[in-house]
Every structure is written in C-alpha cells, then in structure tokens.
Amino acid sequence: MPNEQDPVPLQSPIIDRAERVVIIMAMEAEAAPLRDALGAQPLEAPVWASGLPCRLSHASKTRRRPDVVLAVNGTDPIYGVDAVGSTAAALTAHVALNLDRPKPDLVLSVGTAGGWLRAGAEIGDAFLAWPHFACHDRRIPLPGFEVMGLSELPAADLRSHASALGCRLGIVSSGDSFDESKTDRERIIANGAEVKEMEAAAVAWVGHLHGVPTGALKTITDLVDSPVATEAQFVENLATAAETLRSKTLALLECLARDDRG
Numbered sequence: 001m002p003n004e005q006d007p008v009p010l011q012s013p014i015i016d017r018a019e020r021v022v023i024i025m026a027m028e029a030e031a032a033p034l035r036d037a038l039g040a041q042p043l044e045a046p047v048w049a050s051g052l053p054c055r056l057s058h059a060s061k062t063r064r065r066p067d068v069v070l071a072v073n074g075t076d077p078i079y080g081v082d083a084v085g086s087t088a089a090a091l092t093a094h095v096a097l098n099l100d101r102p103k104p105d106l107v108l109s110v111g112t113a114g115g116w117l118r119a120g121a122e123i124g125d126a127f128l129a130w131p132h133f134a135c136h137d138r139r140i141p142l143p144g145f146e147v148m149g150l151s152e153l154p155a156a157d158l159r160s161h162a163s164a165l166g167c168r169l170g171i172v173s174s175g176d177s178f179d180e181s182k183t184d185r186e187r188i189i190a191n192g193a194e195v196k197e198m199e200a201a202a203v204a205w206v207g208h209l210h211g212v213p214t215g216a217l218k219t220i221t222d223l224v225d226s227p228v229a230t231e232a233q234f235v236e237n238l239a240t241a242a243e244t245l246r247s248k249t250l251a252l253l254e255c256l257a258r259d260d261r262g
Contacts, residue, residue: 012131012154013213018105018256020067022096022212023249024089024203025110027082028055029238031072033246034110040070045095053083054092056099065253069104071096073199085176089199093206106156106215106256107207110249112234112241113172113197113218114180117225123237126248127194128162129155129216130169133201136187137175150191153204156213161255165248170194172216174201178231180224196224217252219244 025031040057044050053074061067073083073092093107109129115121131154138149155172162169173193175184180196188196200216207214219241222233 012157014157014160015106015213015215015256016160017258018066019061020069020102020104021253021256022069022071022093022104022107023110024093024096024107024199025070025072026084026089026199027111028072028075029082030111030242030245031070033242034249035070037246037250038065038068038070040068043069043099046099049095049098052091052095053077053088054095056096061257063257065250065257066105068253069096069099069101085198086174086202087176090202090206093203097206097210097212103210104212107203107212108249108252109200109203109214109216109218110245111197111199111218112221112238112245113195114222114224114230115195115220117223119170119194121194121220121223123220123223123233124240124244125220126165126167126244127170127172127216127218127220128158128165128167129172129195129200129218130157130159131155132171133204133214133216134171134173134191134193135175135201136173136184136191136193136196137177139183139187151201151205152191153201153208153214155204156215158215158252161252164255165251167217167248168194172197172200172218174198180230195220217245217248219248
C-alpha cells in the first residue's frame, strides 16, 4: 500500500562552498582523467562492501579543492563491462556515503549524457543540474506511486558557479536505457529535461536518504535526435567528453574551495 505519511519536504540548498565532496561516476573511461588529475589514491571499502564492484579513491583537501572521495561504479562482475545504470549508481552512492569519514557537504553525479538538437544542445556542452532531477522510464500509474516514479528530487543549487564554469543549467532526466523510446521521448518533453543519462536521479535519491545535497555535472556526448546513431556519437566523443569532465569538475571543485568571506 502507498505510504500515507506526508512527504519529506524537499529543498534545493545553495552550495557556494564545500569542505568535503563525494563524486559518483559510472565509467572508468570517464573517471580515469579526473582521478589522475586529483592524484587520488585508492581507498579501501568498508568490510561490508568489500565484495562490491565499486572502486573508491581519495584526494585530500588542498587550497584549490575540497576533500574528495571519488567513487566509480566499477566492472560488473557478471558481464565484465562498466556497471552503468541506476542500480549500480545507487549502490556506489550508498557505499560512498557510508564510509568511516565525516559527512560530505555535497554529492556530485559526474558523467557523460545525451542532449537534443531541439533544445539547442551541442556536442561538448556541459550542464549543471537545475532545478531538479527526473526519471523518464519509471511509469507507475497507481495512486501514491506515480510521483515516486517521476522522482523529481531537488538538485543542489550550484547556479552561482555556472557562469565561471561555462556551464548551462537544465533538468537532468535518468533512465536505464541508452536509447530513447517513443514513450521516453514523450515523458522527457513533458518533464522539460535538457539532459538524458542513466545515473543521476538514483544518486540524488540516495543522497536525499542520507541528508546530503546532490548536484550533477554532465557533458554531452551525443544528440539523441540527430540522424547519426547515438552509440556512434558516444564512441566518437567519449574521450573528448572525459577531458571536458576532468577540466570542468576541477574548476567546480576550485570554486567550492574558494573562500570569499575575507
């Protein structure tokens, strides 16, 4: 039966600065340039999570960045490929938020994504999630469940950093399919999303459960409504997008570390 309790109030906290940040990424090819740039060192998972595929690393706080835990979904132990999608992202986020470490100020879902020509997107565009996340493939037309299916959880308010980073703002919509079905398209148009990917809404859900604001930084590798096959665009643009993710994420971390209070 649906939960009859009032929903937990949802807010979009303003994040100007942060001491500790957790970054969740899906694919090793996306994460490797950032891990190298951070000089992040391997971080041992807690005993209860030692058999899980997620890969953890840590970079200590410096003058130019907060303390960072980088958590990557890792390799699927059954299928031998990157563990993409909402299930792996939720698992990784849960592990990263249950380490024996101080609670982070912010969780960031960082990765590649699709955009649309109809929304004016271009390959290489970078987006910060705002004002909320959404799901486009969770269709639960039952009383009390439909709103859960939409999963319109608030995004951390990182708008003050968008101009400095050269990032656009837009709703990030998550689903567990790489392509876009006709039904997905209708729901995405209805929810107003400008970014389509596979993990952010799941990370936001786990972040909300732990009381940690969640943002997202996404770089466009493919235009869903282009005549060129989505998978071909993704393969062609992945390396460039990973470099953009590296530079934009480092720039965001520097903004979060900056203290303008005098």
